[in-house]
Amino acid sequence: MSYICINKNKEIMNQVTEIVNKLKERKNSLEFQTKLHSGLISHNYIVEVGASTVCSIDGEAALRPIAGSELPSQWTPDGVKEIKEKCSWTNMLGDKMQIKAIAYKDWYAKELKSVNETLEHLEPLVK
Numbered sequence: 423m424s425y426i427c428i429n430k431n432k433e434i435m436n437q438v439t440e441i442v443n444k445l446k447e448r449k450n451s452l453e454f455q456t457k458l459h460s461g462l463i464s465h466n467y468i469v470e471v472g473a474s475t476v477c478s479i480d481g482e483a484a485l486r487p488i489a490g491s492e493l494p495s496q497w498t499p500d501g502v503k504e505i506k507e508k509c510s511w512t513n514m515l516g517d518k519m520q521i522k523a524i525a526y527k528d529w530y531a532k533e534l535k536s537v538n539e540t541l542e543h544l545e546p547l548v549k
Contacts, residue, residue: 439548449537456530465496468529470522471511483509496526
């Protein structure tokens, strides 16, 4: 019986270690993007819909999970306006989801804070 518990604990710790490594990769990507966009840029909004961001795939607006490894597309004010006018997404209950435009600096700050807080709690478990 204890052998099973030890193996399960190792499996859980391996999963936690994998999560920590992915979070560190995301943190590095977010920090790089923050430094990259330190000046004035024209595409200065990120569009969120629920737990996803709007990206452009082959000229079409599509949703990508925020928690994924990809960083979101950035939009101009005109792009945000067009998304709000032409796009609509619904949740699993069929309710229309709110489309939010967030200044990219605020979005990256929020994401970095979330990643840092999560790492703060998980890293001690894998050391």
